[in-house]
Amino acid sequence: MRRLLLATVLIAALAGCGQGETQAPSSSSTAPVAAQGARSPEEIQAALAALPGPYATANYEAGRRVFAQCRSCHTINAGGQHRVGPNLHGVFGREIGTAAGFNYSQAVQNADFAWDAAQLDHWLANPQTFLPGNRMAFAGVRDEEQRRDVIAYLMIETAPQ
Ligand code: HEC
Structure with missing residues (x-):
């Protein structure tokens, strides 16, 4: 459960990082890694x-x-x-x-x-x-x-x- 929560937070953080860029990150399944x-x-x-x-x-x-x-x-x-x-x-x-x-x-x-x-x-x-x-x-x-x-x-x- 905590892990799921962490992953959600990381994905949210990653989504935040994308601002100012014209292209959205291409995939979401491995998104926590990129963060x-x-x-x-x-x-x-x-x-x-x-x-x-x-x-x-x-x-x-x-x-x-x-x-x-x-x-x-x-x-x-x-x-x-x-x-x-x-x-x-x-x-x-x-x-x-x-x-x-x-x-x-x-x-x-x-x-x-x-x-x-x-x-x-x-x-x-x-x-x-x-x-x-x-x-x-x-x-x-x-x-x-x-x-x-x-x-x-x-x-x-x-x-x-
Ligand atoms: C409590 C602190 C501590 C933890 C936790 C720890 N290490 Fe170390 N590590 C050391 C110390 C201190 C040395 C140097 C040992 C010596 O001089 O005898 C060392 C040495 C090493 C070396 C040799 C480096 C060299 O320059 O030759 C490697 C590789 C290494 N650790 C990897 C790891 C990895 C991977 C982990 C986790 C899975 C880990 N260590 C966990 C303290 C730690």
Whole structure:
């Protein structure tokens, strides 16, 4: 019920955004997505479809909701500030523990790999067993499908444009 209400509010907000433009948004079913950022629903669909393997069929909206668990500690925009955790912009392909200006734990500093979907999936399933001694105070995302969705969301939202 609350979710339905939220969707209604977002659609209403989106409708409000359209003022001053000559063309109305083309579709309403994915409208809440567009209210979140600069990308249109069509751009998000195209970005999703271009992702590798199972991520191409992930649920972007669900991934965005899972990321609500990370948001208090992580920003994802370019040049975003570090919070309790480092800014995650450009994290895919980046060596672990190398966001400039963030003070990582020794465990992370000692680790040696670049982030890809598989590594992130293991990290998020259980951060403590994946890399004992790290400082990410987070229980993890136990549900495999939720991890797929949040990883797809991150692949799109942390990608340098
Ligand atoms: C309570 C705060 C907190 C939450 C919640 C949290 N993180 Fe973190 N995260 C951290 C901290 C702190 C680190 C750095 C860990 C270290 O140095 O040991 C980190 C590190 C990371 C890294 C490694 C970054 C790098 O530069 O190598 C990734 C990726 C990451 N988090 C993703 C996530 C995702 C995705 C979520 C949500 C599903 C999440 N985190 C939830 C605090 C958090």
